[in-house]
Amino acid sequence: VPGVGFDALGARLGRGGGHYDRLLQGLTATTCGVCFRQQVLPRVPEEAHDIKMDCII
Known part of the structure; x- marks a missing residue:
């Protein structure tokens, strides 16, 4: 899944x-x-609807 930051x-x-x-x-x-x-990044802001990744590649 692409993203701006993780x-x-x-x-x-x-x-x-x-x-x-x-x-x-x-x-x-x-x-x-x-x-x-x-x-x-050290920390990414999260909201209740955000889905976490199982791994980062």
Whole structure:
């Protein structure tokens, strides 16, 4: 799953539309965030509807 930024706990910062959160809701597959090293941040702000990634690649 692409994102603007991620943190080590799997939180994902998107572009604010909630598109991937709606797509991933109820999905039972493993979710992987895909990013460059520079996009891994110490902490990403989260909201109640945000879906965490199982791993970051």
